[in-house]
Amino acid sequence: xxxxxxxxxxxxxxxxxxxxxxxxxxxxxxxxxxxxxxxxxxxxxxxxxxxxxxxxxxxxxxxxxxxxxxxxxxxxxxxxxxxxxxxxxxxxxxxxxxxxxxxxxxxxxxxxxxxxxxxxxxxxxxxxxxxxxxxxxxxxxxxxxxxxxxxxxxxxxxxxxxxxxxxxxxxxxxxxxxxxxxxxxxxxxxxxxxxxxxxxxxxxxx
Numbered sequence: 001x002x003x004x005x006x007x008x009x010x011x012x013x014x015x016x017x018x019x020x021x022x023x024x025x026x027x028x029x030x031x032x033x034x035x036x037x038x039x040x041x042x043x044x045x046x047x048x049x050x051x052x053x054x055x056x057x058x059x060x061x062x063x064x065x066x067x068x069x070x071x072x073x074x075x076x077x078x079x080x081x082x083x084x085x086x087x088x089x090x091x092x093x094x095x096x097x098x099x100x101x102x103x104x105x106x107x108x109x110x111x112x113x114x115x116x117x118x119x120x121x122x123x124x125x126x127x128x129x130x131x132x133x134x135x136x137x138x139x140x141x142x143x144x145x146x147x148x149x150x151x152x153x154x155x156x157x158x159x160x161x162x163x164x165x166x167x168x169x170x171x172x173x174x175x176x177x178x179x180x181x182x183x184x185x186x187x188x189x190x191x192x193x194x195x196x197x198x199x200x201x202x203x204x205x206x
Contacts, residue, residue: 033194037154037156038153044145049148
């Protein structure tokens with residue numbers, strides 16, 4: 001039985017088919033991030049490639065621009081905004097210590113860039129019991145981890161602790177907010193980050 005099809009419908013279908021046939025495919029980048037497993041409170045500073053400092057409105061101050069956190073360089077020192085204050089270091093990789101005094105040029109930069117929605121001042125998470133934010137005056141300083149390539153940080157509260165997942169051959173880490181599992185038949189580890197699963201034979205990633 002013959003059927004009729006409107007010309008405009010036919011032309012539209014042909015156009016879609018041609019577009020699909022001529023579509024240019026792009027390779028998908030599936031390079032896994034580097035993983036860092038810490039056993040004490042740590043903060044990841046993600047820098048996009050080689051650190052780039054640019055002069056700012058603050059006299060003699062430069063801001064690290066290829067990162068989402070606030071790091072200012074002045075007088076040969078680096079100042080990192082963390083919680084309710086600043087840490088300082090002579091090198092991006094640390095060690096970082098609490099800055100008891102901060103140059104006015106640094107606070108001027110903070111004031112100038114605070115309106116930026118892309119800036120993360122690392123104010124920390126509220127204590128679920130007290131509702132208070134962490135303070136450099138009373139909270140032990142976290143380790144600062146600097147990465148210049150795509151990196152995921154998994155923080156355990158001490159040595160990893162494991163418990164069985166009922167009805168499966170899986171163990172899960174109980175002392176981290178991250179999703180970390182071990183598959184018992186192969187002893188392989190699995191971590192969920194950024195909506196993707198990654199696996200390795202050891203938590204070191206090797």
